[in-house]
Amino acid sequence: MKIHFKSSLISFFIAVYSLFECLYCQQEKTPNIIIIFTDDLGYGDLGIQGHPSIQTPYIDQMAREGQRWTNFYVAANVCTPSRAALLTGRLPIRSGTDTNEGARVFFPNSAGGLPPEEITIAEILKKKGYKTAAIGKWHLGHLPEFLPTNQGFDSYFGIPYSNDMNPTTNLTHAEANADPKIEYFNVPLMRNEEIIERPAQQNTITKRYTEEAQKFIVENKENPFFIYLAHNMPHVPLFASDDFLGTSKRGLYGDVVEELDWSVGEVLKTVKEYDLEKNTMVVFTSDNGPWTVLNVNGGSPGPLYGAKATSYEGGMRVPAIFWWPGKIEPDVIMDIGSTLDLLPTISKISGASLSQDRNYDGYDLSATLIENKKSSREEMFYYHGTNVFAARKGDYKLYFYENNPNGYPEKLGKLDELKLFNIQKDPSERFNIIEEFPEVVKEIKKLLKEHQKNVHPGENQMIKKI
Amino acid sequence: MKIHFKSSLISFFIAVYSLFECLYCQQEKTPNIIIIFTDDLGYGDLGIQGHPSIQTPYIDQMAREGQRWTNFYVAANVCTPSRAALLTGRLPIRSGTDTNEGARVFFPNSAGGLPPEEITIAEILKKKGYKTAAIGKWHLGHLPEFLPTNQGFDSYFGIPYSNDMNPTTNLTHAEANADPKIEYFNVPLMRNEEIIERPAQQNTITKRYTEEAQKFIVENKENPFFIYLAHNMPHVPLFASDDFLGTSKRGLYGDVVEELDWSVGEVLKTVKEYDLEKNTMVVFTSDNGPWTVLNVNGGSPGPLYGAKATSYEGGMRVPAIFWWPGKIEPDVIMDIGSTLDLLPTISKISGASLSQDRNYDGYDLSATLIENKKSSREEMFYYHGTNVFAARKGDYKLYFYENNPNGYPEKLGKLDELKLFNIQKDPSERFNIIEEFPEVVKEIKKLLKEHQKNVHPGENQMIKKI
Numbered sequence: 001m002k003i004h005f006k007s008s009l010i011s012f013f014i015a016v017y018s019l020f021e022c023l024y025c026q027q028e029k030t031p032n033i034i035i036i037f038t039d040d041l042g043y044g045d046l047g048i049q050g051h052p053s054i055q056t057p058y059i060d061q062m063a064r065e066g067q068r069w070t071n072f073y074v075a076a077n078v079c080t081p082s083r084a085a086l087l088t089g090r091l092p093i094r095s096g097t098d099t100n101e102g103a104r105v106f107f108p109n110s111a112g113g114l115p116p117e118e119i120t121i122a123e124i125l126k127k128k129g130y131k132t133a134a135i136g137k138w139h140l141g142h143l144p145e146f147l148p149t150n151q152g153f154d155s156y157f158g159i160p161y162s163n164d165m166n167p168t169t170n171l172t173h174a175e176a177n178a179d180p181k182i183e184y185f186n187v188p189l190m191r192n193e194e195i196i197e198r199p200a201q202q203n204t205i206t207k208r209y210t211e212e213a214q215k216f217i218v219e220n221k222e223n224p225f226f227i228y229l230a231h232n233m234p235h236v237p238l239f240a241s242d243d244f245l246g247t248s249k250r251g252l253y254g255d256v257v258e259e260l261d262w263s264v265g266e267v268l269k270t271v272k273e274y275d276l277e278k279n280t281m282v283v284f285t286s287d288n289g290p291w292t293v294l295n296v297n298g299g300s301p302g303p304l305y306g307a308k309a310t311s312y313e314g315g316m317r318v319p320a321i322f323w324w325p326g327k328i329e330p331d332v333i334m335d336i337g338s339t340l341d342l343l344p345t346i347s348k349i350s351g352a353s354l355s356q357d358r359n360y361d362g363y364d365l366s367a368t369l370i371e372n373k374k375s376s377r378e379e380m381f382y383y384h385g386t387n388v389f390a391a392r393k394g395d396y397k398l399y400f401y402e403n404n405p406n407g408y409p410e411k412l413g414k415l416d417e418l419k420l421f422n423i424q425k426d427p428s429e430r431f432n433i434i435e436e437f438p439e440v441v442k443e444i445k446k447l448l449k450e451h452q453k454n455v456h457p458g459e460n461q462m463i464k465k466i
Numbered sequence: 467m468k469i470h471f472k473s474s475l476i477s478f479f480i481a482v483y484s485l486f487e488c489l490y491c492q493q494e495k496t497p498n499i500i501i502i503f504t505d506d507l508g509y510g511d512l513g514i515q516g517h518p519s520i521q522t523p524y525i526d527q528m529a530r531e532g533q534r535w536t537n538f539y540v541a542a543n544v545c546t547p548s549r550a551a552l553l554t555g556r557l558p559i560r561s562g563t564d565t566n567e568g569a570r571v572f573f574p575n576s577a578g579g580l581p582p583e584e585i586t587i588a589e590i591l592k593k594k595g596y597k598t599a600a601i602g603k604w605h606l607g608h609l610p611e612f613l614p615t616n617q618g619f620d621s622y623f624g625i626p627y628s629n630d631m632n633p634t635t636n637l638t639h640a641e642a643n644a645d646p647k648i649e650y651f652n653v654p655l656m657r658n659e660e661i662i663e664r665p666a667q668q669n670t671i672t673k674r675y676t677e678e679a680q681k682f683i684v685e686n687k688e689n690p691f692f693i694y695l696a697h698n699m700p701h702v703p704l705f706a707s708d709d710f711l712g713t714s715k716r717g718l719y720g721d722v723v724e725e726l727d728w729s730v731g732e733v734l735k736t737v738k739e740y741d742l743e744k745n746t747m748v749v750f751t752s753d754n755g756p757w758t759v760l761n762v763n764g765g766s767p768g769p770l771y772g773a774k775a776t777s778y779e780g781g782m783r784v785p786a787i788f789w790w791p792g793k794i795e796p797d798v799i800m801d802i803g804s805t806l807d808l809l810p811t812i813s814k815i816s817g818a819s820l821s822q823d824r825n826y827d828g829y830d831l832s833a834t835l836i837e838n839k840k841s842s843r844e845e846m847f848y849y850h851g852t853n854v855f856a857a858r859k860g861d862y863k864l865y866f867y868e869n870n871p872n873g874y875p876e877k878l879g880k881l882d883e884l885k886l887f888n889i890q891k892d893p894s895e896r897f898n899i900i901e902e903f904p905e906v907v908k909e910i911k912k913l914l915k916e917h918q919k920n921v922h923p924g925e926n927q928m929i930k931k932i
Contacts, residue, residue, distance in 0.1 A: 043518075044769045050516020051769070052536035052783075053800055053890040064530065070518035249800050249861070251891040296891050302769050303510045303517070317518075334519055334715050395715070424519040425717040425762050 030128055030224040030350050031324070032280040033121075034213070034267065035342065037086070037228070038260055039079065039137055039162075039235035042290030043317050044302020045257055051300065053249040054257050058265030062284060063321045067328050067369060071424075072320030072337045073380050074288055075361070077309050077407070079162065080105040080139050080462070081383075082287040082339070083230070087120040087140070087151070089343030089362035093386045096458035097140070100385035103462060106139055108166055112461030113141015114151065121343050122152030122226060124352040131220045134158065135212050136230035141461070149192050153228070157212050159187050159200050163232040163239075166199075177297055180237030202239040205232055206256070210263040214270045221274045224350070229267070230287075233260055236297050253297055268323070281324040281349065285339060289315040293408045305429040309407030311382035311389035313397075313429060328369050334424070335375030336392070341365045359454055379447060384412060386457055391448045395424040396437070398444040496594055496690040496816045497790070498746040499587075500679070500733065501808065503552070503694070504726055505545065505603055505628075505701035508756030509783050510768020511723055517766065519715040520723050524731030528750060529787045533797045533835060537890075538786030539804045539846050540754055541827070543775050543873075545628065546571040546605050546928070547849075548753040548805070549696070553586040553606070553617070555809030555828035559852045562924035563606070566851035569928060570775075572605055574632055578927030579607015580617065587809050588618030588692060590818040597686045600624065601678050602696035607927070615658050619694070623678050625653050625666050629698040629705075632665075643763055646703030668705040671698055672722070676729040680736045687740045690816070695733070696753075699726055702763050719763055734789070747790040747815065751805060755781040759874045771895040775873030777848035777855035779863075779895060794835050800890070801841030802858070807831045825920055845913060850878065852923055857914045861890040862903065864910040 045051055048060040048068065075085030081092030081104065092098035095118050106112065114120075122132040134148035134156045141147070142160035149156050166186040169176050176184045182202055189200035213229050233239070233256045240255040244262070248254025264284060271280050290299030292307040306312025320337065322328050340362035347354050348366045367373040382390040382397075389401040389412075399419040404411040420434040420441060434441060511517055514526040514534065541551030547558030547570065558564035561584050572578065580586075588598040600614035600622045607613070608626035615622050632652035635642050642650045648668055655666035679695050699705070699722045706721040710728070714720030730750060737746050756765030758773040772778025786803065788794050806828035813820050814830045833839040848856040848863075855867040855878075865885040870877040886900040886907055900907060 044516060047798060048514075048516075050510060050514075052893050055798060055800070057798075249890040251888075254891075295897055296888075300769050300894065303766050332513060332521060332523075334521070422717075422762075424715040425720075427518050427716075428766065431761055 029279055030130070032225045032276060033125070033346055033350070034227045034229060034271075034280060034282045035086075036264060036267065036282065036284045037083075037136070037230040038286045039230070039232055040288065040291050040299060040308060041234055041257065041260075041286040041319065042299030042301045043304050043314060043319060044300040045234075045290065046319055049319055050302055051250075054254045055248070056257065056261040058261045058268070059284060059321070062264060062268060062282070062323050065325060065330055066321050066323035067331045067333055069320040069322070069333045069335075069337045071334055072285065072318060073316050073339070074286075074318055075338060075340050076383060077288045077311055077315040078104045079287055083139055084114050084118070085361075086339040086342055087114070087122070087228070088118045089121075089340055089360045090118070090358070091340070091361045091381070091383060091455065093383060093455060093457050094359065094361075096461040098383060098385050099460050099462035100387065101460070101463055104385065106141060106161055106462070108142070108161065109466050110141070110462070110464065111143065111466045112464035113143060113146025115458065115461065116145060116150055118151075119355050119358075120151045121346055122148070122228065124152075124343070124347055124354065125224075125226045125350060126152050128350055128352045129224060130350070131216075131223045131225045132228075133213075133216045133225070134228045134230070135209050135216070136228075137162070137232045138230070144193055147190075147193055156190060156192050158209065158230070159189055159205070159232055161187070162235060163187055163200070163202055163205075164236050174294070177236040177238075177294060180239065182239070185237055202232070202237065204241050205239065206259045206263055207241050210266050213267055217267075217270045217276070218274065221276060231260060231263070234299060236291065236294055238297055251296055253299065257299075278326045281322065281328070283342065284319065284321040284323070286318040288318070291407070293406050303428050306405050307407045309410060310403045310405060311384050311401070312403070312405060313423060313427065314405075315407065316382055322369055324369075329372065331372070333368060333375065335368065336377045336380055337365055337368075337375055338362065338377060338380060341377060345369070381448070381451060387412075388448060388452070391444050392423070393440075393444050393447055395422050396440045396444065397421050397423050397429075398441060495745055496596070498691050498742060499591070499812055499816070500693045500695060500737075500746060500748045501552075502730060502733065502748065502750045503549075503602070503696040504752045505696070505698055506754065506757050506765060506774060507700055507723065507726075507752040507785065508765030508767045509770050509780060509785060510766035511700075511756065512785055515785055516768055517716070520720045521714070522723065522727040524727045524734070525750060525787070528730060528734060528748070528789050531791060531796055532787050532789035533794050533799055535786040535788070535799045535801075535803045537800055537802045538751065538784060539782050539802070540752075540784055541804060541806050542849060543754045543777055543781040544570045545753055549605055550580050550584070551827075552805040552808055553580070553588070553694070554584045555587075555806055555826045556584070556824070557806070557827045557847070557849060557921065559849060559921060560825065560827075560924050562927040564849060564851050565926050565928035566853065567926070567929055570851065572607060572627055572928070574608070574627065575932050576607070576928070576930065577609065577932045578930035579609060579612025581924065581927065582611060582616055584617075585821050585824075586617045587812055588614070588694065590618075590809070590813055590820065591690075591692045591816060592618050594816055594818045595690060596816070597682075597689045597691045598694075599679075599682045599691070600694045600696070601675050601682070602694075603628070603698045604696070610659055613656075613659055621682075622656060622658050624675065624696070625655055625671070625698055627653070628701060629653055629666070629668055629671075630702050640760070643702040643704070643760060646705065648705070651703055668698070668703065670707050671705065672725045672729055673707050676732050679733055683733070683736045683742070684740065687742060697726055697729070699723075700765060702757065702760055704763055717762055719765065723765075744792045747788065747794070749808065750785065750787040750789070752784040754784070757873070759872050769894050772871050773873045775876060776869045776871060777850050777867070778869070778871060779889060779893065780871075781873065782848055788835055790835075795838065797838070799834060799841065801834065802843045802846055803831055803834075803841055804828065804843060804846060807843060811835070847914070847917060853878075854914060854918070857910050858889070859906075859910050859913055861888050862906045862910065863887050863889050863895075864907060
């Protein structure tokens with residue numbers, strides 16, 4: 001009898017303990033993080049962002065279930081520096097990944113990369129026991145020492161730079177991309193540090209990246225995990241799988257974006273299938289504005305002015321959605337945010353600590369995401385190379401430079417007379433109001449001066465060649 | 467006993483009859499119709515259409531619950547002819563409500579109006595026993611014979627023309643509208659055929675139109691009813707009530723649009739409160755593109771090219787939402803539709819018959835709305851005055867004229883070399899592809915020729931002055 005009673009009591013305590021432990025684990029479990037990053041997708045290229053002939057029902061639903069930010073910026077208007085900033089939470093100038101001299105992105109003959117001493121989101125999460133995967137475009141150095149597996153990722157599957165590189169054709173870039181063929185672009189597909197396919201069969205690349213992400217989710221459903229899913233699309237050359245080719249009213253560009261939309265739907269479906277949605281934050285955003293000089297093969301900035309390779313709004317403001325059911329309430333946020341903020345935000349919500357030996361340029365946005373508070377970011381510096389093209393404080397954006405609004409050919413020039421815009425009242429940047437707000441001009445100039453005191457250029461990685 | 471049994475039997479049959487009658491009435495009851503029509507709201511001015519700093523949660527929700535059309539057109543790029551077309555299902559040229567000579571909208575010194583022999587939606591619904599109300603801007607003639615009460619409406623409450631007319635100030639139009647005051651615009655507010663307030667207290671006009679609509683819904687909840695709720699806003703001068711003034715990040719224009727959004731929410735709330743939503747179709751759209759020359763006091767065409775008073779897409783493509791829970795499934799439609807189609811569509815769903823003595827230019831869209839079929843409209847003629855500025859067939863739009871893309875000052879000129887655009891692939895109309903598609907050009911020219919055979923200009927109403 002006594003033993004029996006005791007064992008019942010033990011069972012009871014085990015049951016109670018399990019209950020509490022489980023409640024505790026539900027509450028405190030470090031969340032999974034998935035960043036879905038598209039390439040050259042414009043501010044206006046989604047249904048939810050107002051595109052009239054591209055259908056993106058899955059991303060639209062993600063936006064309705066999550067928080068959509070309408071004033072969200074990348075830290076650079078082209079690929080390489082934008083990615084460096086997202087992964088490190090630091091301005092590209094600090095890591096030497098943007099330049100005023102020549103090409104601003106890595107090419108197959110580049111010898112540089114994101115310096116290994118930079119600390120990526122993957123590296124801070126590794127310390128917290130996360131499993132980490134980089135899937136897709138890297139573009140932060142393709143020599144072994146710069147690859148994702150040397151920057152905190154357990155695995156890598158993808159094309160290490162832009163999908164239009166290593167051309168094998170004598171056609172011009174515009175011609176080759178107007179009617180693209182796989183064999184025109186001899187880009188490698190890598191698994192970790194090995195090339196496994198060349199040229200990458202780009203027509204199935206979105207599909208394969210998606211499957212890779214789904215597989216990783218399933219394999220790591222018991223761990224906290226981090227997936228950096230950086231699609232090569234819709235950067236030219238545009239390739240869609242047979243399921244999507246010729247199906248969009250927007251033409252090939254629309255086919256490609258609609259396949260990306262499908263991909264987002266698949267990833268979220270897998271997260272839900274394994275009951276991970278309450279414990280997984282998914283972020284969707286893009287690396288810079290649309291490459292509008294590519295005719296109908298480039299995207300749309302929507303109502304914004306400018307394009308990829310410019311620091312006008314259309315070049316640096318991107319779609320941004322944060323999804324985490326039960327944790328992030330559905331909302332539309334018109335405060336300022338940036339990909340620079342992802343590292344500090346993820347650090348906060350995962351409990352990972354930041355290294356104290358360096359300056360960060362990001363803000364922790366978790367109070368806005370989770371507690372409905374004002375964004376902690378109130379300013380933005382629009383770098384172009386190592387120059388600050390413009391600076392924003394609150395609703396006001398002050399321009400120090402001008403450029404070709406289509407980005408290419410670049411016509412960067414210092415303005416003799418600065419220009420000021422209220423980009424909430426005038427999001428298309430049509431009305432220069434510098435005469436009306438001398439105080440604002442003074443304030444932004446001061447802000448910039450303060451900012452620049454703490455910014456020291458890192459060793460230029462972009463000019464190093466093999 | 468016998469009598470008792472008989473009376474029980476009668477009660478039983480009455481009960482059964484009532485049950486069936488009620489089921490029948492539920493199924494076959496003619497639906498209520500509410501058309502919410504805004505003034506100068508641009509394609510890009512709603513959250514759901516991609517605006518980054520205007521919040522429209524109620525309209526966005528209406529769109530998510532209903533069918534949103536992304537290729538929906540008005541029949542004219544300015545106010546008066548656009549309204550004539552919506553209410554009659556006929557091109558303005560037929561009713562003499564657009565012109566190539568002078569002002570294209572009615573002014574306080576106009577002696578013309580929509581001819582009484584034109585048959586409006588209200589008139590066809592009156593014959594089916596509907597109670598009908600016009601609330602808001604009329605702009606189809608302000609002399610007694612042209613007022614809503616002589617065009618099929620049981621009642622009228624509103625400002626009979628644009629809210630910027632009858633200026634009392636020596637300021638320029640731009641100056642008066644940059645910092646508007648109620649007393650600058652001596653416009654009348656009418657109840658039926660009487661002026662009840664002058665100048666109309668425009669700061670509460672959106673609120674009062676809304677309340678009037680809600681009151682009419684409640685009073686007519688047992689009848690089929692038709693409400694034509696044509697807001698004066700966001701046409702300049704911009705006025706918002708104290709509840710909205712200074713609340714939007716987009717400034718005064720945003721305050722005004724956000725109050726319109728509130729208004730839509732209120733109307734739908736009342737429809738739901740009285741359990742009418744399964745039997746009420748609500749349409750939301752706008753009369754023409756945004757008045758962009760008004761600086762930040764004009765709206766945004768989003769990604770589209772052009773503005774009010776142009777026949778570019780930004781001038782004539784408008785937001786359009788059809789809402790009828792349980793009948794119209796949530797969807798985004800990229801086929802072509804037009805305000806011209808509202809009369810035939812409403813005629814179909816209400817069972818009202820069309821007069822056989824005249825040509826209509828609209829298509830019945832009910833099969834798309836209710837049965838998920840392809841739109842019956844496959845073309846659009848972009849009239850400007852009595853000229854056809856451009857014509858669309860399928861995805862292609864052929865231009866015969868050009869204009870100042872901002873609308874004002876008008877610079878209408880016949881093109882020496884026509885231009886062709888694929889406006890699904892290229893919604894911003896950036897790439898003229900006329901050289902590539904000679905067959906399409908031929909086909910559209912033929913279509914236009916056929917169309918014009920059956921179009922005969924009505925007596926010009928616009929040139930008649932008091």
